Amino acid sequence: MNDQIEKFTQYVVRNSIENICIDIPGFSDLSVLDACCYFGSVNIFHYIISNLRKDITQSCLKYSFIGGNTFIINECLKCYNIYNKCLEYIVASHNHKFLEYVLDKSLFSPREIDYETIINSKNLKAVFLMFERDKFSIIPWCAAFSQTIDIFRNENLDFSKKSSKSQNILHFAGAHNTINILESWPNYIQYSRMIVNAKVNDGKTALHYASIKSCKEATEILILQGADVNLKDNMGLTALHHAALNDNKYIAKILISHGAYINSKDNVGNTALHYAVMKNNESTIEVLAFHNADVNAKNNVGITPLYTAAEYDKKDIAKFLILHGADVNVRNDDGFTILHCAAWKNSKETAELLILNGADFNAKDYNNETPLELAANNNKIEVQNVLISYVTGAKTVPKVIENKKYTRNNNVYSSSQNTPQNNNNILTQNRTSYSQNTPQNNNKILTQNRTSYSQNTPQNNNYTRTKNEYPTNNYSPQFNSKVSEQKPASYTPNNYTNVKIEFSTHYHTPQYNKGFSQNFVSYSPSNYARDKSGYSTLLNAVRNNNLEMVRNLISRGVNINAKDKDGCTALHIAVQNNDEEIVKILISQGIDINSKTDDGKTPLHYASEFNRVEIARFLISHGAHINAKDKNGYTCLHFAAKNNCSDVVRLLISNCSYINVRDYYGLTPLQLADRFQCKETAAVIDPSRNKRNSSGEDCGVVCTFFTLFCMLYRFASYCF
Structure with a gap:
């Protein structure tokens, strides 16, 4: 960069420059020679070549x-x-x-120069050259430079010309x-609304x-010159959509x-609010x-703005939308x-906010999963702890959500609220106001001050506000306003019911709906919903080897002996998954060690079938019935022998x-x-088979023949 040839020569005496790449923002890694050209380091450039x-x-x-x-x-x-990139x-x-x-x-030729490069680099000199x-x-692209106004005034040119992308001036x-x-x-151009509303290639x-x-x-x-504020581009976006995307509230106000x-x-x-x-x-x-x-507007896949806020974990925005009537159960x-x-x-705070404002934590999706089961199945630790606390009743949803900041006063809001009654009204005087006489036919001219219009411009009615209807310093609930986040101190399982919170259509203050008080089922430890595969929340946690989730559920009183549709308990699944830690926890918490599935299998049957030697030893030491039979009369030894689990066979025989x-x-x-x-x-x-010679292997054939004979005998007895 500084063209220090002495230091450079000292370096290259001892080092090679072959693999040196110089990182310059906006460019790919440059070689040393390229960097000399970029910085204009003429001495080092000459030395290298x-x-x-x-x-x-x-x-x-x-x-x-x-350079x-x-x-x-x-x-x-x-x-x-010289080639095109050089010209750029x-x-x-x-x-x-x-x-x-x-x-x-x-x-x-001048027409070969890329006008976008000129505009982006603000190269006014190139324009005049x-x-x-x-x-x-x-x-028409010179219209991007205000200094070219004299060209428009003094030159007789075709200003209706369009660029390669169909852009006009x-x-x-x-x-x-x-x-x-x-x-x-x-x-300079014959006035036409077609020109004002002309579209480029992307609409x-x-x-x-x-x-x-x-x-x-x-x-x-x-x-004011006739632009249609509701025209859409090829993606269906209006100017208001773009204002929302770029967070320009002033342009949004003007457009509305x-x-x-x-x-x-x-x-x-998607609406502008979605974006x-x-x-x-x-x-x-x-x-x-x-x-x-x-x-509550839905897009093509049923997503509302509140759903978007939850998806991006925007808690403050979620609060604001709930205050304005967003449906938490959509x-x-x-x-x-x-x-x-x-x-x-895994949005912990947003999840709790939703629950405190009436979200149904027992709701099931089309896969028959509740939010808790979804969190457990996908190892979302933080949010599942929140959900567990409400599902088990450790925390309760208040029947009435208090909102001290936003209260009613004879259908007119108090000055502490700073919230308008009617959402169709205009912005307050201290914010940018617009002219009452700015119709949509766009035949009016600009006033001397473009940013100021008269105050009373409703879009639909002739309604205007009085001074008492809204304050002058703040017009709507802000993002630091508090939706209910109370943490109740006590809980009584027998009396617990979930309560839906409704929002008034006149103003969005949470209200208690008494007629909804019995819609949710009171909690009991065995009342965990199952998905379509028959798995309860605990079984899901065990199935996914989620040790922390298992501990949380057990500590909160979950039914440890719950079964799926096949009669499997959490212990059966843990044995099948070879999860020794979960097996030990379940047994230490008193799970039925001899519980049978619909096929009559105990956890020890599973351990024998899948060669879980250590788990089998642990089960036997804690009282597992070693000779229990399933519906086919198989004992654990039958399963171990059938699956060639020699270590389990030794363990079973020794016990x-x-x-x-x-x-x-x-x-x-x-x-x-x-x-x-x-x-x-x-x-x-x-x-004794270890002592027999190879000829003794005929015993296996005899045993097989005997087995077939017994089966035929039993079949004949059954038929006749």
Whole structure:
């Protein structure tokens, strides 16, 4: 960078520069030679190409125009010709001297220069250099520069010309807030609403560009000159959608006051409020809610703004939406409630806020899962602890949610509330106001002060406010307002009921709905909902090896012996998953160690079947019935012998398992081992087989024949 040739030569004597890459923001890693071109380090550049014999590359040429060193540029030009990327770097780096050289030598025509590079780099000099050589080459994009107004005034040019993207001068003037051009363009182009509302290739109008770039004055002028505030681009977005996306509440106010449809939806069904919530644009959310935006509007997949707030864990926005009547129990097209979404996103605070404001924590989605089961199945530890506390009754939902800040006073709000009664009214006087006589036919001209209009401009009625109806310093609930977050001190299981909180349609203060008091079932330890597979919350936690969840559930009094649709308890599942820690916890908490499934299997059957030696030893030491039979008459030894689990067989025999017991088909464990060719377990059951020679293996054939004979005999007895 500083062209310190002495230090550089000392370095290269001992080190190679082959693998050195220099990171410059906005560019890919540059080689040392490229970096010399970029910084104009002429001495090091000359040393590298002369002494180190490095070749000049094509990238050296484009970077040399940024560095601006004439010697480096000339050396690079000896090897390569100027190409399009070089021209872009010449313009972006304001290398006007070489730009003149390029244009004078006709290496490129002015029309080949990328106008977006000129606009983004604010290279006004390049505009006039191009104008001197080709007047038409700067139309219409020169409208992005207010300094080009004299060109519009003095030149007889075709200003209705469009760019390659179908942009006219209004698109560029609107996007860059060039007020002088916007005000005077009808003098140079025949006035037409078609021009004001002309769309580019992606469907955007000049008003869209002004909204995207947050150009307040340009927005006002375009509207008064006939711009349609409700036109949509190819994605279905209006100018109000873009104002919400870019958090420009002032433009949102202007658009709404001139008839913008506040609940207009784009191609995927999102309203402006959806996008404001998604982008966490609190000030715009206030404006939209104040002007009666639908807080329960659903997009094409059933997502509401409150659902979006929960998805992005925006607790303060969720509070605000609930105060304005957002439904906390609405479902999307997959059957997910907002609480399901909070559980999925592990949004602890948002989940508790929803529950305290009436969210049904027992609601099931289309997979038959409650929010708690969803959290448990996906290991969402923080939110599942919150949900457990309410499901088990450790915390309760208050019957009435107090809201001291927002109270009623004879249907007119007190001055402490600062909240309007009617969402269709206008903003207060201390905020930007608009003219009553600003109709949607857009035939009015701008007043001398564009940002000030007269106060009373409702969109629908002739209603105006009195001074007592709303304050002058604040017009709506702010994001620091407190929705109920009480933590009740005590709980009585027998009297516990969930209470739904309703919101008034006149004003969104939470109210208690007495008729809803019995809609939820009181908690009891065995009353955990099961999903469509028959798994309770505890079984889900065990199935997912969620040790912490298991501990939390047990500590809060869950029914430890709950079964799924197949009759499996948590212990059966833990044994099958080979989870020794959960097995020990369950047994220590008194789970039925000999509980049977619908097939008659005990946990020890599972341990024997799946070769869980240590778990089997632990179960036996805690009283598991070693000779219990399933519905087929299989003992644990039958399962171990059948599956060639020799270690389990030794354990069972050493603990007095019956060796000669027969199942309902008349088979002993040894015969079953022979039938499935489990030689190891057969040898453990009958140690004498280790002493026999190879000819003794005929015993297995005899046993097999005997087994078949017994089965045929039993079948014949059954038939005759």
